[in-house]
Amino acid sequence: MGDIAKETPLKAALDGGVLTLTLNRPERLNAMSQELIGLIIEQLDRALAESAVRAVLITGTGRGFCAGADLAGTGMGTVTGADGKPDLGIVIERLYNPMIRAIRELPRPVIAAVNGVAAGGGANLALACDIVLAARSARFDQAFVRISLMPDLGGTWLLPHAVGDARARALGMLGTSVPAEEAERMGMVWQVADDDMLMAEAMQLARRLASGPTLAYAAIKRAINAAATNTLDQQLDLERDSQRALGRSADCKEGVAAFLAKRPAQFTGQ
Numbered sequence: 415m416g417d418i419a420k421e422t423p424l425k426a427a428l429d430g431g432v433l434t435l436t437l438n439r440p441e442r443l444n445a446m447s448q449e450l451i452g453l454i455i456e457q458l459d460r461a462l463a464e465s466a467v468r469a470v471l472i473t474g475t476g477r478g479f480c481a482g483a484d485l486a487g488t489g490m491g492t493v494t495g496a497d498g499k500p501d502l503g504i505v506i507e508r509l510y511n512p513m514i515r516a517i518r519e520l521p522r523p524v525i526a527a528v529n530g531v532a533a534g535g536g537a538n539l540a541l542a543c544d545i546v547l548a549a550r551s552a553r554f555d556q557a558f559v560r561i562s563l564m565p566d567l568g569g570t571w572l573l574p575h576a577v578g579d580a581r582a583r584a585l586g587m588l589g590t591s592v593p594a595e596e597a598e599r600m601g602m603v604w605q606v607a608d609d610d611m612l613m614a615e616a617m618q619l620a621r622r623l624a625s626g627p628t629l630a631y632a633a634i635k636r637a638i639n640a641a642a643t644n645t646l647d648q649q650l651d652l653e654r655d656s657q658r659a660l661g662r663s664a665d666c667k668e669g670v671a672a673f674l675a676k677r678p679a680q681f682t683g684q
């Protein structure tokens with residue numbers, strides 16, 4: 415599959431094992447339309463299918479990362495159920511949930527480089543990624559309550575896991591805007607970078623992950639996802655089984671050999 419043309423809502427470029435996805439609706443602060451979401455899912459499917467993709471980096475064009483849902487562009491204001499009343503659940507199930515599941519289940523690292531405002535679903539799109547870097551001027555805004563809605567795109571699961579129950583409740587109910595450095599202190603963000611250095615630092619991290627042991631990254635993602643509902647005994651069993659499989663991999667053999675030889679490992683994802 416070729417890269418998406420620049421005039422479309424999503425720019426995609428694969429280089430050095432890193433698939434960079436740039437939300438490209440700057441006139442709408444990259445609000446998510448049905449077309450944009452479909453293109454994101456298409457590229458996540460590509461990342462799953464193509465072995466050349468070893469890490470995914472998501473960012474935005476212009477002064478915003480993502481302003482959340484484009485209410486007109488997703489049909490959220492017009493889709494109705496059998497009773498004729500608005501049915502936001504239909505849109506969430508068809509569009510947003512498959513995208514978040516694809517990010518969380520992708521056996522590759524997914525990095526978010528939050529270059530500006532991340533509001534509503536845009537904030538939770540970032541939180542769904544494995545590692546979040548933010549520009550110093552960025553902010554995270556659970557804006558749903560301002561129009562009498564609740565966080566979606568996994569926000570009610572992602573927020574408590576990132577910042578704890580008390581903060582998640584307050585953020586959801588108050589709709590407070592959180593600056594990047596405060597988001598880092600809370601645990602929503604891995605690191606904050608100066609605005610002009612964000613993409614360089616994000617790409618450096620993405621390339622590091624792309625050259626790393628992708629089988630181990632996939633196992634880490636699966637285990638952390640499962641930990642939310644597993645008992646300790648179940649998690650210990652999962653770790654045992656996953657470690658057994660990893661221990662038989664060519665990458666583990668290479669990692670041990672490189673460690674003993676005191677040289678950099680050359681991982682292949684095998």
